[in-house]
Amino acid sequence: MSETTETNVLISDEILEDVIDHIRQTSKDGQLVEKSSLTVFLEEPKMATEEEAPEEAPEAETSAEDEPEDQEHREALMTALMAALEASDAIEVKTLTDDAGAEFLYSAAEMTDQYASIVMSVNNKNYLKLIADTVRYESQKYPRATHISLFTKKPYNLTEGQLLGLLSSMSTDSTYADLKYTEASNGEKFLFSERHLTARHAKSLAEWEAVLSEENP
Amino acid sequence: MSNYGWTGKILRVNLSNESVSIDDTSKYKEYIGGMGIGYKIMADEVPVGTKAYDPENKLVFAAGPLTGAGIPMSSRTNITGLSPTNPSNLVADSHMGGNFAAMMKFAGYDAIIVEGKASSPVWLNIQDDEVTLESANNVWGTGIYNTTAVINSIAGKEASVAAIGQAGENMVNLSVIMNGTSHSAGGHGGVMGSKNLKAIAIKGTGSVEMAGTGKEWEELNKYMLEELVGANNNHVVPSTPQPWAEYHNERSRWTAREDLYWGAAEPPIETGICAAGDINRIGYRTDKAIFDLGPLAEKYTVRMGGCQSCPIRCHSQIKMPQLKEYGVSEYAENTCVGYSGPNGVMIKGSKDQFEEGDARILPRVLGSQLTDDYGVWCNYGMIGDDFKYAYNNGILKEVLPADEYNSIPWDLLEAGDPAFLVDFYRRIALKEGEFSKLGMGTYWVAKEWNYGDDFWDGAEDGTGSKIWSRLGFPRHHSSETAGQVGATLNCMFNRDAQCHTHVNLTGSGLPIEVQKKVIADVYAIGSEDALDAPNDYTPANEAKAKFAKWSIIRNVLHDSLTLCNWMWPMTASPLKERNYIGDTAIEAKFMNLVTGEDYTEEELDFAAERIFQLHRALTTMQMGSKNMREDHDDICGWVFDKDPDVEAFTAGTNKLDRDDMKLAMTMFYKEMGWDEETGIPTQATLDKFGLNDIADKMSSMGLLA
Secondary structure, three states: OEEOOOOOOEEOHHHHHHHHHHHHHHHHOOOOEEHHHHHHHHOOOOOOOOOOOOOOOOHHHHHOOOOHHHHHHHHHHHHHHHHHHHHOOOOOEEEEEOOOOOEEEEEOOOOOHHHHHHHHHHHOOOHHHHHHHHHHHHHHHOOOOEEHHHHHOOOOOOOHHHHHHHHHHHHOOHHHOOEEEEEOOOOOEEEEEOOOOOHHHHHHHHHHHHHHHHHOO | OOOOOOOOEEEEEEOOOOEEEEEEHHHHHHHOOHHHHHHHHHHHHOOOOOOOOOOOOOEEEEOOOOOOOOOOOOOOEEEEEEOOOOOOOOEEEEEEOOOHHHHHHHOOOOEEEEEOOOOOOEEEEEEOOEEEEEEOOOOOOOOHHHHHHHHHHHHOOOOEEEEOOHHHHOOOOOEEEEEOOOEEEEOOHHHHHHOOEEEEEEEOOOOOOOOOOHHHHHHHHHHHHHHOOOOHHHOOOEOOOOOOOOOOOOOOOEOOOOOOEEOOOOOOEEOOOOOOOOHHHHHHHOOHHHHHHOHHHHHHEEEEEOOOOOOOOOEEEEEOHHHHHHOOOOEEEEOOHHHHHHHHHOOOOOOOOOOOOOOOOHHHHHHHHHHHHHOEOOOOOHHHHHHHHHHHOOHHHHHOOHHHHHHOOHHHHHHOOOOHHHHHHHHHHOOOOHHHHHHHOHHHHHHHOOOOHHHHHOOOOOOOOOEOOOOOOEOOOOOOOOOHHHHHHHOOOOOOOOOOHHHHHHOOOOOHHHHHHHHHOOOOOOOHHHOOEOOEOOOOOHHHHHHHHHHHHHHHHHHHHOOOOOOOOOOEOOOHHHOOEOOOOHHHHHHHHHHOOOOOHHHHHHHHHHHHHHHHHHHHHHHOOOOHHHHOOOOOOHHHHOOOOOOOOOOOEOOOOHHHHHHHHHHHHHHHOEOOOOOOEOHHHHHHOOOHHHHHHHHHOOOOO
């Protein structure tokens, strides 16, 4: 049995395991878990252990969801759950906050920080910044020019129409003035950041990816 | 020599007098196995000056101590013999996967030496200790598919059959030996044909004895599969962003993902996400069908196949009913250049024939069917470039008799119809007319048809050539791969360099800063300076010379153990918690587990270097060269003259600088213990590796530096 001493609220091992499994599987599937959605795991009678649970939940307790003490109880349960997750050796839970302040969780073993960051940006619909951050990162890190089709794949999931619209907006926004197009000889389009790659270098890398790598298998 | 790993026996078959005998493997222990045994036998038994098609030439089919012992990616057959494709008929190796090597070990042999020449076509039937020569009259003149089927019906369906097609029979230089009807060894098919040997069938019912316990074997395998192995070419990141992966790279062969199917399987099978560490899904990681053939291939993919004892399934098995329109089976199986080679023959491009997008897949799968059945080799795709130069420069019109020229369906070629390939490969394999000289290989056809300097050196702007050496072999992960490293090692063999040690890292998909840390961790290199960012090269340095040497030595080691250098070494890892650093000592760990010997990583590399020193000495003697730098290691001009508007070492070009490359070669010679001017092994170096007899021979020929 896991517990927190401050609130004296107990989280059963069974519930903790269920929550861990849920976070893991959701992360494996490429999604973040909204913290508030975990309340479903904390509802009676699932929440209570056999020892502590009343034979039948009092009617007042099950119907008085808006009572302040009930709200406090739920918060205490959530606090206890998060503390139990933090203390667990079975999972390393990481947290991100979206633009609206909601917290999201993921399992570090199943999802990388890089991927979680992309998913969060998609959730926030910060597409222009996401595209720019991705292109700059790839131009600097690998280095490589970024094939524009990347943004139609998971986890970006933009439609071609959305992507073209975004790229059009980007071209008129000075914030993204360092982002440039380059094209391989087969017509495939790539983006790169002038902060990290010269136009010539970017073009040569695009040509390698789209054409020459296939000729040098 | 222990009784573990090695079987202890080498089968010697003399086709001239139809005799069979057994040699003891132990005398080759210093040469490990596979390629090492092959070179040593060539050095001891084949006189300098022998030509590839002389009966005195030998073919050595050899495996190493790790093959057949259940070690991942270990069913490689190394075939050694003089090669007909280069002007001096220098010694070379061809390699095939499949299950031939493991079956040879199970039958009780580390190697098979084929010598002499049969008086009429035969095939060799090996059933454990029973070895017989059978008449091949019933299969001579037929393709590899039929030959394999007929011989399997006699030798048993379990037998592994290594056969040649009509190309090999006709001593087409560009021909293959193939087992499993898709695992081909390019370059020695004609030599087998010159001996009137149509096929070798082996059925073995034994096993390879191992010194270690089953538990130790299981633990080491588990460690490797969980922590070290990636996808094909040991690419260690997926091709698409995936939750588990910090990095991704579109050109990675780790193509498995959600919603990707083996679409022609019944029912279709989803590859799904195959995360690092999940050893039960490694077989799904590499969907090579879509990688080699494009997205349309998904619906035609039955499954991915591969070699004995290999978790990486890199051969796509395709069912495409449209193929029947060309008079061939609807099934095809191959990988990589087995597909892209025939596609390169379609020099005017390909157009869709039956559905949108099939221009990408049809010439590749149809071409693979034709080449696999006829047994034609593409010289790492160079046959297409040889053809392209002759066609585009009007040479064919000049050298072919008019009726022959007019009989070729140029309309199909111009229309992008892959039906052209049916005609093309028939002429090559059956040696029909002047056109079939394309099957002689680059050096010979260029000489016969008087190709211009621009063929070798590229056009004035440096473009238009893929040939690496004037000895006739093309680039194969050369200057575009780690600059001077790829360039140096491309000069060191007597055919296209089949070395993947370096490209498996540069193509791993990892960012350059991670790759630098990985390579710096290799004991034999120890410096991040060994590697440059792609197309952003720096001048030659000692670390690059060490990287080139280690790449070659490991390649040779793998071909001797025998392991697949298309996967090994495990330089990088897919695991972030290992900082993506692999384990280059794991060959030694497996070696010790299997043989009970006590090798260090360094000792194995030393043994491999002995083998490569012998290769260099054999090459020097066969060429009669007093200056290998000039006679053998020369590089075609386009490598230095491409991108004429910029200097070498400018970001955005992978051109090299002549003076710098000369320095790079000198540094490499120094690492190898060769004369720094001539590139010939010194007496001291040969002595160091126990090659005193070779030193004496070279000295007597006046070739020793």
